[in-house]
Amino acid sequence: MLGPTEQGYADFSADRPGHFGEVIDLDGRFVIPGLWDEHVHFTQLSLISHRLDVGGAASAAEAADMVRERARNGGMPPAGPLVGHGFRDGLWPDMPSSELLDQAAFGAPVVLISADLHTAWLNTTAAETIGVAIDEYGLVREDDAFLVERAVNELPDVIVDVWAAEAAQQAASRGVVGIVDLEMAWNLEVWARRRASGDDSLRVQFGIYSQFLDTAIELGIRTGQKVDELTTVGFLKILIDGSLNTRTAYCLEPYADLEGDDRYGLLTVPEDELDALLRTAAMARIVPTIHAIGDAANKVALDAFARTATTGRIEHAQLIAVDDFARFAQLGVTASVQPEHAMDDREVADHFWADRADRAFAWKSLLDAGATLAFGSDAPVSALDPWLGMAAAIGRTADEREPWHPEQSITPEQALYASTRGRGVVSEGEIADIAITEYDPLNTPAEQLRAMPVAATLLEGRFTHRAL
Numbered sequence: 001m002l003g004p005t006e007q008g009y010a011d012f013s014a015d016r017p018g019h020f021g022e023v024i025d026l027d028g029r030f031v032i033p034g035l036w037d038e039h040v041h042f043t044q045l046s047l048i049s050h051r052l053d054v055g056g057a058a059s060a061a062e063a064a065d066m067v068r069e070r071a072r073n074g075g076m077p078p079a080g081p082l083v084g085h086g087f088r089d090g091l092w093p094d095m096p097s098s099e100l101l102d103q104a105a106f107g108a109p110v111v112l113i114s115a116d117l118h119t120a121w122l123n124t125t126a127a128e129t130i131g132v133a134i135d136e137y138g139l140v141r142e143d144d145a146f147l148v149e150r151a152v153n154e155l156p157d158v159i160v161d162v163w164a165a166e167a168a169q170q171a172a173s174r175g176v177v178g179i180v181d182l183e184m185a186w187n188l189e190v191w192a193r194r195r196a197s198g199d200d201s202l203r204v205q206f207g208i209y210s211q212f213l214d215t216a217i218e219l220g221i222r223t224g225q226k227v228d229e230l231t232t233v234g235f236l237k238i239l240i241d242g243s244l245n246t247r248t249a250y251c252l253e254p255y256a257d258l259e260g261d262d263r264y265g266l267l268t269v270p271e272d273e274l275d276a277l278l279r280t281a282a283m284a285r286i287v288p289t290i291h292a293i294g295d296a297a298n299k300v301a302l303d304a305f306a307r308t309a310t311t312g313r314i315e316h317a318q319l320i321a322v323d324d325f326a327r328f329a330q331l332g333v334t335a336s337v338q339p340e341h342a343m344d345d346r347e348v349a350d351h352f353w354a355d356r357a358d359r360a361f362a363w364k365s366l367l368d369a370g371a372t373l374a375f376g377s378d379a380p381v382s383a384l385d386p387w388l389g390m391a392a393a394i395g396r397t398a399d400e401r402e403p404w405h406p407e408q409s410i411t412p413e414q415a416l417y418a419s420t421r422g423r424g425v426v427s428e429g430e431i432a433d434i435a436i437t438e439y440d441p442l443n444t445p446a447e448q449l450r451a452m453p454v455a456a457t458l459l460e461g462r463f464t465h466r467a468l
Contacts, residue, residue: 021461024468029455030440032416033423034177034433035386038336039315039376041117042181042204043153043190046163048085048380054112055086060096063087063112063121068104081109081126083152085380088115090245090348098124098138111152113145115344116243116381120148142242142268146184161194167384168201172464174385175435175454178203178421180336180376182237182289182315186212188221191231201464203433205234208286210277222285230459235289235313236281240269241297244318244345247352249294252321255352265294271304278308289313289336295321295356302327313374316341319353319360329370336374337363339392339415340382346404357405363393364408373418387452390415395446412442432461436468 052070057063067082076082082105089096101110101123109126113119119141127134130151134140140148153160171179179202181187187206208216213236225233242248242265247255254263269277274290281288290301293316301314302324311332318341328335342349342361349360359365363373375389382388388398393415396403403409417424426434438453457465 026436026455026468029468030437031426032175032435032437032441033420033426033430034435034457034459035175035419036178036180036374036421037171037176037376037379037384037386038180038374039338040179040181040379040384041183041381042164042167042179042379043160043183043185044117044149045380045384046160046167047083047153047155049167050163052082052084052112053086054084055088055115057087059092060089060094060100063096064100064104067101067110067112071105071108076105076108081111081129081152084110084112086115087112087121088245088344088348089119089121090247091351096121096137096139098122098127098134101126101138111148113149113152114245116245117149118142118145118243118246118248120145122148141246142248142266150184157193161197161199164194165197165199165201168199169465171384172201172457172459173454173467174387175437175452175457175465176202176384176386177433177435177457177459177464178205179384180205180207180234182207182234184209184237186215188219188227192227195228195231200230201459203230203232203459205232207234207237207289209237210239213277213280213284213286216286217280217284223287233286236277236286237289237291237315238269238274238277239291240267240274240300241292241294242266242268243293244352245348249318250292250297250300251294251319251353252296252299253356256354257352264296267297267300271300274300274304275308278304278310278312281312282308282310287312289315291315293318295319295324295359299324302331302333305331305333316378317366318345319356320362320365322359325362325365325369325371328366329372334372334374335363335366336376337361337366338376338378338382339363339389340377340398342396342404343392343398344382358407361405362408364410367410367414372422373414374421375415375418386419387449390419390441391446391449393418394449397446398450412444416441432458434458 054063110123112121221233241250248266250265250267292298292301313334317335436456455468
């Protein structure tokens with residue numbers, strides 16, 4: 001059960017009857033189910049710590065200054081572009097330009113990737129090297145941005161796998177036992193290779209993107225199928241709109257201050273094509289998860305589930321029409337959401353969705369309507385740390401500011417349930433995927449949850465993190 005360990009000790013025995021393992025005095029610490037992150041781009045997360053962080057830039061000029069500082073200090077890579085990550089240009093007072101980065105990097109190639117991964121800002125040298133057409137601001141969005149990201153992610157496997165193992169160990173140190181990896185690549189062999197190299201800190205359920213659906217069908221793999229002891233086949237990922245910061249999330253009403261044909265955002269998959277993908281996935285027993293951020297995109301996704309008599313998940317569900325909240329439960333669709341995004345995007349939402357922000361990141365409304373929530377981070381968009389998501393969902397603030405739309409706050413029990421695949425409590429007879437915390441997560445203030453000390457994490461009774 002969740003709470004102080006009975007009699008102050010725990011017996012982490014092996015599963016074999018009659019076998020006794022190590023007995024550890026937990027000294028009043030708390031035992032909870034191991035945490036899951038339901039939405040991660042794991043290879044990109046693994047690369048982030050080795051890239052220029054431009055997340056703090058408050059303008060295009062400031063981001064360019066960060067590049068200039070790196071170039072002056074001899075930090076340019078010997079081959080390939082300088083890659084930066086994390087910019088949020090939704091409220092910048094100035095516009096990016098390729099020339100700005102050309103001047104900052106003295107002509108060397110530069111690629112800056114937005115925090116939401118839906119935009120890339122390139123200088124002219126990088127655009128020519130990669131072979132992508134940039135707009136007047138040096139930007140590419142959506143599919144072209146993903147193409148750029150794939151290009152800059154092409155590093156030797158032996159390097160990336162080491163960084164991935166480090167990222168997995170860091171996640172385990174925060175009580176994480178499993179992730180859903182939605183990296184935009186074919187990941188079956190990637191995780192087989194990482195397992196062979198000894199990367200065994202996390203369970204992984206890997207996603208399949210639409211362009212790889214035929215490959216998955218040919219192999220006969222299906223959602224939930226075990227590939228090895230720690231790896232299973234995950235969901236079919238279908239992206240049907242963009243993002244809030246890129247102003248491409250597909251909305252029922254236009255974005256504030258935007259004009260032109262794209263002022264409602266973008267629907268990137270036609271409805272008949274979406275229906276066909278859902279039907280094909282159902283026949284192959286591959287559960288779909290649809291990326292839908294704007295309220296129009298969520299309506300399209302729900303309509304498609306209803307038309308095809310299928311079900312699955314919706315990733316993000318950031319903005320939902322009033323009459324669509326109840327449809328999640330009615331259709332059996334799980335809302336896979338990332339609470340920390342609300343903390344990162346509150347100013348952008350207040351600006352572009354000012355007339356509808358009361359139904360943005362509306363997790364309580366979803367729960368009240370009977371929906372099931374699954375919490376994730378969308379790392380590297382937010383940090384792979386479920387405690388941040390739980391704190392955001394409970395407290396609705398990440399700093400000294402007042403809670404943002406506190407009427408959408410949920411309870412600690414609900415947040416923990418959404419972070420543990422519905423387990424909530426540790427029960428006898430379950431596989432020992434558990435975390436041991438210093439404080440009671442159900443009675444710790446939200447602001448303190450963010451730095452929750454994790455004393456240990458166990459995967460099937462094996463320590464993947466130990467600080468006790």
